[in-house]
Amino acid sequence: MAFEGLSEKLNETFKRLRGKGRLTESDVKAGLREVRLALLEADVSYKVVKDFIAKVTDRCVGSDVLESLTPAQQIVKIVNQELTELMGGSNARIATASKGPTVVMMVGLQGAGKTTNCAKLAGLMRRQYGKRPLLVACDVYRPAAITQLQVVGQQLDIPVFEMGQGDPVQIAREALKYASDHGNDIVFLDTAGRLHIDEQLMDELKNIKESIHPHEILLVVDAMTGQDAVNAATAFDEALGIDGVLLTKLDGDARGGAALSIRAATGKPIKFVGTGEKLDMIELFHPERMASRILG
Ligand code: GDP
DSSP, X not given: OTTHHHHHHHHHHHHHHHTXXXXXXXXXXXXXXXXXXXXXXXXXXXXXXXXXXXXXXXXXXXXXXXXXXXXXXXXXXXXXXXXXXXXXXXXXXXOOOSSSOEEEEEEEOTTSSHHHHHHXXXXXXXHHHOOOEEEEEOOOSOHHHHHHHHXXXXXXXXXXXXXXXXXXXXXXXXHHHHHHHHTOOEEEEEOOOOSSOOHHHHHHHHHHHHHHOOSEEEEEEEGGGTXXXXXXXXXXXXXXXXXXXXXXXXXXXXXXXXXXXXXXXXXXXXXXXXXXXXXXXXXXXXXXXXHHHHHO
């Protein structure tokens, strides 16, 4: 699991604190120093860690210890609350259209898991909310991308709209018409990805955004890439403006830094997480559950 290393370290730290009847200020300091190290080792960015520790220290030093809690429990509680806050506080949902099909534009670098997760998310929407999704092949540069979307669509029995290698804006427009005619109430645009962010890609994505006005732009990033995922999120948000993040490959041995830094770096929430290659391995992101998992 992605957070094993981090949770183990924090657990050890807090176990040591729990063993004490009373905590001195230096206990608190030493404990938080270890939290700081564990977060840095999990590839959380330096600035995020610094701000986090400052906040937690402030609260630990300034707070009255609740009668029902030991000082150590109090620290764990504060760290837990602040981790939850760091990852976005309350749970975020995707925006939906008040009329006509909801349009979700999926963006991301090649290999992040965009195509697979278009299908996964469409499946989740059908399963959990009774939606009737349509997948749309807007990655017109790689014929393999269209085929791949068709394959995953078929596996989940979700229709795929494609027009080969045409103009992505035109394809999206036609797909919306198709969706209205066929009763599809949520449409996922699988857009082009590149290995690196470049201007041409951003121009194309901006063009789709301005022409189609998607209700939601979701960025797909790979948790395994750590700080690079955070950088991608920052770059996409600055160039295009995103509404949220789908963090994939959280099942791998990523150290979890991306999950902890993305919200702080971009102000945009993680909304979904991918937890495996299979097409049902996607979950809503729950910051409070993730915080508890990190703390063990
Ligand atoms: P794209 O280039 O961004 O469209 O990426 P793909 O959808 O082709 O995915 C790239 C690889 O990542 C594929 O082999 C997927 O099966 C894999 N993948 C996607 N999501 C996950 C996930 O949550 N966990 C794991 N382990 N693999 C994933």
